[in-house]
Amino acid sequence: MRIRVILSLLLALAMPFLATASFAQVGVAITVAPPELPAYEQPLCPGDGYIWTPGYWGWGDDDYFWVPGTWVMAPQIGFLWTPGYWGWGGDGFLFNEGYWGPGVGFYGGINYGFGYFGHGYEGGRWNNGHFFYNTTMNNVNVNSIHNVYNTRVNEATVNHVSYNGGKGGIDVRPTSQEEAAAHEKHIGPVAAQTQHAWSARNNPQQRFSANHGAPPVAATPRASMAVHPKDLPPIERPAAPSTGNSKQDQKYQKQQEKVVAKQNQDRQKLQQQQDKEHQQMAKQQANEARTQQVEQKHQQQTQQMQQGHTQQMQQMAQRQQPIGGGGSHASSGGSGRH
Numbered sequence: 001m002r003i004r005v006i007l008s009l010l011l012a013l014a015m016p017f018l019a020t021a022s023f024a025q026v027g028v029a030i031t032v033a034p035p036e037l038p039a040y041e042q043p044l045c046p047g048d049g050y051i052w053t054p055g056y057w058g059w060g061d062d063d064y065f066w067v068p069g070t071w072v073m074a075p076q077i078g079f080l081w082t083p084g085y086w087g088w089g090g091d092g093f094l095f096n097e098g099y100w101g102p103g104v105g106f107y108g109g110i111n112y113g114f115g116y117f118g119h120g121y122e123g124g125r126w127n128n129g130h131f132f133y134n135t136t137m138n139n140v141n142v143n144s145i146h147n148v149y150n151t152r153v154n155e156a157t158v159n160h161v162s163y164n165g166g167k168g169g170i171d172v173r174p175t176s177q178e179e180a181a182a183h184e185k186h187i188g189p190v191a192a193q194t195q196h197a198w199s200a201r202n203n204p205q206q207r208f209s210a211n212h213g214a215p216p217v218a219a220t221p222r223a224s225m226a227v228h229p230k231d232l233p234p235i236e237r238p239a240a241p242s243t244g245n246s247k248q249d250q251k252y253q254k255q256q257e258k259v260v261a262k263q264n265q266d267r268q269k270l271q272q273q274q275d276k277e278h279q280q281m282a283k284q285q286a287n288e289a290r291t292q293q294v295e296q297k298h299q300q301q302t303q304q305m306q307q308g309h310t311q312q313m314q315q316m317a318q319r320q321q322p323i324g325g326g327g328s329h330a331s332s333g334g335s336g337r338h
Contacts, residue, residue, distance in 0.1 A: 029092025033168065035064055035208050036160035040218035042114050042139045046071055048147065049131055052123055052138060053081050053193065054112035055219060057162055057208070059095065060201045064208040066215035067200040069114070070223045075100050075190050078126050082181070083107040083116055088166030101186030106179070108164035109172025114138065115153075118172065122153045191303070191310045196223035198233035227299045228274055229267040232306060235260050236313075259316060263309045270305060274298050 034057040042052065055069035072081070084098035085108030098107070104121045115123025115137040123137040132147045133140045142148055163169045174182075189197075200206045205216050226232045277294055286294070 029089055029094050030059060031092050033093060033166065034086045034162045035213045037110075037112065037162045038066070038214055038218055039160070040069065042069065043071070043219055043221040045133065045138060045140045045145065046221050048145050049073055051081055051131065052114050053098070054083050054114060054116050056084060056112075057086070058197055058201060065201050065203070065206045066208070066211070066218065067197045067206075068215070068217050069112075069219040070196060071221060072190065072192055072223055074131065075187060077129050078102055079186075080104050080121055080126075082186075083110070083112055085110050086163035088164065088169055093163055093166065097188060099186045099188050100190070101181060101184050103177075103181035103184055105181035105186075106174035109170040110162060110164065111159060117153070118170070119175065119178070122151075187314070191306045192223040192225065194233055195226050195231075195306070196220075199224035199226075199231075225299060226302050226306070227295055229271040229302055229305070232267065232302065235263050235267075235309070255316065259312060263312075266305060266309070270301060274301070 037055075037057075040055070045052075050071040051074050053070055053072050056067055057064045058067050059065070074080075079100040079102060081100055082098050082105040085096050086093050087096055087108055088094075096108070099105070107116065107118075109118040110116075111118050115121050115134065122134060124131055124133045126132070127147075130147045132149055133145065135142065135148050135150050136152050140148060161168065161170055164172060200217075203217070204210055277298075281291060281294060
């Protein structure tokens with residue numbers, strides 16, 4: 001299998017988490033098409049405000065791996081999820097990362113199901129600050145979640161093709177409305193989604209070479225969450241946006257290096273603290289209830305730290321605005337961090 005790593009900045013703002021009119025496409029081009037999408041049942045919605053994010057095939061360690069579909073709390077009232085998708089880039093398949101925004105953009109015309117039938121989202125809508133679920137598309141307990149409606153939609157031709165363009169791919173181009181959505185303010189995957197994808201990548205059974213297109217975990221009620229800092233994905237260091245001012249760009253790069261170094265120190269410090277508590281519990285021969293209590297505390301500590309680090313990167317990136325504003329949205333590209 002021939003793999004070519006592409007490290008090119010296709011847009012001016014290369015910030016996966018930056019709320020901006022464009023997003024970066026830096027990653028890998030793969031000569032073997034992604035597998036078909038597996039069929040699976042949607043888990044019950046865990047609570048009000050959660051939005052379904054469909055499963056997809058990620059790439060890592062020379063193999064495709066399945067990232068389970070899952071329910072994710074919307075990062076902001078009024079935001080919807082635009083799924084990521086694989087697209088043919090001329091000499092390889094590249095992954096276009098999904099994002100949160102006020103409108104649903106282009107996701108390759110891929111039929112992910114559960115309201116994502118190739119264009120837009122039919123699974124729910126925002127109204128007066130509340131998300132209303134279409135119960136014909138979603139598995140929702142109407143006894144606990146009352147903001148629901150029931151509208152049937154004629155689903156497009158059912159197929160399991162997971163990529164756009166190329167031989168055998170979906171032959172669909174973005175509409176003007178989808179192009180407009182891509183240029184609205186939006187943010188990349190939240191920390192829970194990044195961790196969820198990282199956990200899938202590190203599960204050998206989720207790899208296509210092991211499951212042959214039938215992953216053992218196809219969907220989950222909630223995104224997989226790290227319990228300890230050592231379980232977190234590596235801290236990403238997005239490419240600095242080009243402002244047109246070389247001194248300002250260099251200053252930003254140095255600031256970013258300091259932030260990444262400090263965040264790594266925070267992880268190490270918290271891991272050491274949690275390791276000590278593990279040692280204390282072992283000496284005290286703590287029972288199962290106590291062990292579970294401590295692990296829950298560790299998970300909360302880890303998630304709070306990760307969320308704080310993500311927000312820090314977002315705020316830092318937002319202060320670095322390029323001259324003349326953002327660029328145009330790329331219709332194909334890749335993200336190698338899944």
